[in-house]
Amino acid sequence: MKLSRYIEQIKKLVSLQAIDSELIALKNRMEEAPRHLENLRNELNNLDEQKSYFEERTKLLSEQKKKLQVDIEQDSDKIKKSKNKLMMVSNTKEYHAMMREMDNLEKLNRFREDELNNLLEDLQIHKSKKEELHKELENLQDELATTQATLDSELKQIQDRIKELEKNREQACSNVPVGILSRYNFFKDRLHNPVIVSVRQSVCTGCFISIPPQAFVEIQKGEQIMSCPNCQRLIYWEEHYSGKPETTNA
Numbered sequence: 001m002k003l004s005r006y007i008e009q010i011k012k013l014v015s016l017q018a019i020d021s022e023l024i025a026l027k028n029r030m031e032e033a034p035r036h037l038e039n040l041r042n043e044l045n046n047l048d049e050q051k052s053y054f055e056e057r058t059k060l061l062s063e064q065k066k067k068l069q070v071d072i073e074q075d076s077d078k079i080k081k082s083k084n085k086l087m088m089v090s091n092t093k094e095y096h097a098m099m100r101e102m103d104n105l106e107k108l109n110r111f112r113e114d115e116l117n118n119l120l121e122d123l124q125i126h127k128s129k130k131e132e133l134h135k136e137l138e139n140l141q142d143e144l145a146t147t148q149a150t151l152d153s154e155l156k157q158i159q160d161r162i163k164e165l166e167k168n169r170e171q172a173c174s175n176v177p178v179g180i181l182s183r184y185n186f187f188k189d190r191l192h193n194p195v196i197v198s199v200r201q202s203v204c205t206g207c208f209i210s211i212p213p214q215a216f217v218e219i220q221k222g223e224q225i226m227s228c229p230n231c232q233r234l235i236y237w238e239e240h241y242s243g244k245p246e247t248t249n250a
């Protein structure tokens with residue numbers, strides 16, 4: 001093969017490679033993008049569960065608060081009534097018994113007041129946590145909606161670009177001799193992208209291992225398209241071609 005023809009073929013393969021690399025990146029992106037959405041959804045469910053927990057706790061604490069308030073009210077009434085009755089008691093024994101009872105009720109109510117104060121504090125904490133979660137949830141829902149919308153339009157763009165690239169690929173393939181193309185496609189199905197790489201000095205830029213001196217001499221001749229003895233990728237000498245792919249845009 002004449003050197004100019006050899007370089008021409010390398011150029012075509014590199015162009016094809018550029019198309020394939022972009023296709024692979026786009027297909028990966030198509031798979032990854034919904035995963036981000038899935039993560040957001042999981043986070044949303046998680047927050048929603050937390051919010052439910054705090055709602056439940058708030059409800060329970062409110063009920064406890066109500067009950068305490070009723071108990072305090074009722075016993076305060078009892079104390080008031082006892083105080084009134086006390087004036088009418090003439091028997092000393094009965095008087096002391098009533099005083100003791102009133103004393104006990106007052107103690108009980110003081111205890112309840114303390115409990116109520118703690119409970120009110122607790123309730124306040126739970127309420128603000130609940131509100132905080134509510135805000136977080138709203139923000140996340142907004143983010144999810146935006147992400148969903150962006151994703152839909154991004155996926156549409158990706159699909160359009162893939163269609164365009166597949167057309168370009170067909171065109172690029174038709175430029176490459178059948179034998180070389182089938183070698184390229186064979187490796188494309190079996191190797192990690194990219195399939196064709198340059199050799200810089202004597203190092204394969206696909207696997208970063210030096211190719212043997214004899215092979216390096218061969219590749220500099222530019223007579224036939226060679227494979228890296230280590231990674232099997234198609235290789236070309238950097239001095240023959242800078243490796244800048246021809247534009248793949250339509």
Ligand SMILES: [Zn+2]
Binds near residue numbers: 209229
């Ligand atoms: Zn290699």
